[in-house]
Amino acid sequence: xxxxxxxPRHEVTEMGQEVTLRCKPISGHNSLxxxxxxxxxxxxxxxxxxxxxxxxxxGMPEDRFSAKMPNASFSTLxxxxxxxxxxxxxxxxxxxxxxxxxxxxxxxTRLTVT
Amino acid sequence: xxxxxxxxxxxxREGDSSVINCTYTDSSSTYLYWYKQEPGAGLQxxxxxxxxxxxxxxxxxxxxxxxxxxxxxxxxxDTQTGDSAxxxxxxxxxxxxxxxxxxxxxxxxxx
Numbered sequence: 132x133x134x135x136x137x138x139p140r141h142e143v144t145e146m147g148q149e150v151t152l153r154c155k156p157i158s159g160h161n162s163l164x165x166x167x168x169x170x171x172x173x174x175x176x177x178x179x180x181x182x183x184x185x186x187x188x189x190g191m192p193e194d195r196f197s198a199k200m201p202n203a204s205f206s207t208l209x210x211x212x213x214x215x216x217x218x219x220x221x222x223x224x225x226x227x228x229x230x231x232x233x234x235x236x237x238x239x240t241r242l243t244v245t
Numbered sequence: 246x247x248x249x250x251x252x253x254x255x256x257x258r259e260g261d262s263s264v265i266n267c268t269y270t271d272s273s274s275t276y277l278y279w280y281k282q283e284p285g286a287g288l289q290x291x292x293x294x295x296x297x298x299x300x301x302x303x304x305x306x307x308x309x310x311x312x313x314x315x316x317x318x319x320x321x322x323d324t325q326t327g328d329s330a331x332x333x334x335x336x337x338x339x340x341x342x343x344x345x346x347x348x349x350x351x352x353x354x355x356x
Contacts, residue, residue: 174346
């Protein structure tokens, strides 16, 4: 299995620009999570989906952040407009609903907003 | 809310055992995890333990859970330089799908 795939691996953008991060979960997994990792706040859950439906988005920082999961094999996290404080590593993870104890992470996207 | 605490740094010599500690606050936690993160990489699931267990061993890794004290530890036997990484403790409660992570412990292995 290819594991969780994220793209791009690195993104550098200017403040005010739109950023779209992409994730392909492990085939057959029906829960998908977006996390953000920063030095100051560690790993934080942003949102998670179950069967393509957003279940908990209470971790999404503000309206500039949005996430979609149009099908079982693809999810996006969009930031519009981006700000320097959004600079972080964004991780996507997936799990099987009935074996949700094992959550597998992608390699992450390192976002730098200048 | 849930909280998970870890010490920030641990240094050991190659060949020694490493013990990384974690405390958590949610007494209803059902699963507790250890993840490893190498520089520039994602989080690798090392092992996890169900809350009704007090020990789990997997090759060089031993997880100990003291549910009464809400204390979790990861022991790495015969630590190698390749074990140098950040180790994250995480917990999941009943009915919750997302994990709550600690801040990570950086393990440095001296040759």
